[in-house]
Amino acid sequence: MGKKTISVVGVPMDLGQSRRGVDMGPSAIRYAGVIERLEKLGYEVKDIGDIEIEHGKMIKDEKNGIRNLKSVVDANRKLARTVEEIMKEGSFPLVLGGDHSIAIGTIAGVSKFYNNLGVIWYDAHGDLNTSETSPSGNIHGMPLAVSLGLGEPELVNIAGYAPKLKYENIVIIGARSLDEGEKELIKEKGIKVYTMHEVDRLGMSTIIEETIHYLKERTDGIHLSFDLDALDPIYAPGVGTPVVGGVSFRETHLALEMLAEENLITSAEFVEVNPILDERNKTGSLAVDLIGSLFGERIL
Ligand SMILES: NC(=[NH2+])NCCC[C@H](N)C(=O)O
Numbered sequence: 136m137g138k139k140t141i142s143v144v145g146v147p148m149d150l151g152q153s154r155r156g157v158d159m160g161p162s163a164i165r166y167a168g169v170i171e172r173l174e175k176l177g178y179e180v181k182d183i184g185d186i187e188i189e190h191g192k193m194i195k196d197e198k199n200g201i202r203n204l205k206s207v208v209d210a211n212r213k214l215a216r217t218v219e220e221i222m223k224e225g226s227f228p229l230v231l232g233g234d235h236s237i238a239i240g241t242i243a244g245v246s247k248f249y250n251n252l253g254v255i256w257y258d259a260h261g262d263l264n265t266s267e268t269s270p271s272g273n274i275h276g277m278p279l280a281v282s283l284g285l286g287e288p289e290l291v292n293i294a295g296y297a298p299k300l301k302y303e304n305i306v307i308i309g310a311r312s313l314d315e316g317e318k319e320l321i322k323e324k325g326i327k328v329y330t331m332h333e334v335d336r337l338g339m340s341t342i343i344e345e346t347i348h349y350l351k352e353r354t355d356g357i358h359l360s361f362d363l364d365a366l367d368p369i370y371a372p373g374v375g376t377p378v379v380g381g382v383s384f385r386e387t388h389l390a391l392e393m394l395a396e397e398n399l400i401t402s403a404e405f406v407e408v409n410p411i412l413d414e415r416n417k418t419g420s421l422a423v424d425l426i427g428s429l430f431g432e433r434i435l
């Protein structure tokens with residue numbers, strides 16, 4: 136994927152949502168063999184360990200109902216700095232979550248290296264809520280909005296600049312659970328979304344061809360933000376917010392294999408693996424299989 140060195144960083148955080156356990160995601164993915172898998176593909180892999188997270192009680196912010204705002208801000212500041220260091224070294228940042236709120240830090244660390252960072256948001260959800268539109272107060276439902284400059288100023292201004300992304304540079308794939316405020320924002324800003332309706336109708340191969348064509352001409356780097364709950368819960372039971380009717384195992388491998396062929400992805404994160412809700416690390420192993428495909432693994 137362009138660079139031969141991959142730097143793996145774990146973010147053991149579950150404070151962006153309300154089900155405990157997703158903080159063990161990085162361990163589950165490492166246990167399933169991610170480092171060895173990447174080394175086998177010929178990469179030099181540096182496992183730089185985990186970001187240090189304050190583990191405390193879950194708290195709702197009195198002001199606006201947001202959960203654990205301070206701790207999530209703190210974690211994402213640290214992550215942004217770490218990812219920035221990886222970028223400076225010319226290595227590929229591969230971030231293991233943790234809940235999806237960590238995308239705020241990853242994107243903050245990556246985006247300053249590009250004029251037009253593109254993002255592929257592979258997810259059952261839009262993660263486009265702000266404190267006004269969020270039904271839950273969970274920050275993992277907000278990271279894409281935050282990266283676009285919407286929401287709590289402490290989140291929006293992480294790494295000292297905002298916005299990190301432009302509306303026209305993002306593509307959401309796999310959506311099937313969008314809140315009212317998210318739907319309005321998508322329509323108002325014309326955000327490119329392939330919902331499950333389009334996945335069924337066009338097929339994944341067409342969607343990825345279109346996505347590549349669309350992002351290639353307007354971006355100078357592409358971040359893949361991969362939420363395991365995009366897949367159907369049959370394949371990915373170990374996630375905190377499962378939604379039926381998801382993308383299949385093969386459709387997802389195809390998507391990642393096609394992205395690997397084009398060599399366009401410049402950073403990635405795999406998030407929302409919750410080992411406590413999982414079946415014998417099925418979702419952790421799935422993440423490793425998918426990471427394999429993203430980095431060029433093929434059946435033959
Ligand atoms: N990254 C995720 N799994 N996000 C789920 C978000 C669910 C819902 N839209 C919310 O804002 O709470």
Ligand SMILES: [Mn+2]
Pocket residue numbers: 258259260362364365376
């Ligand atoms: Mn999701």
Ligand SMILES: [Mn+2]
Pocket residue numbers: 235258260262275362
């Ligand atoms: Mn998500």
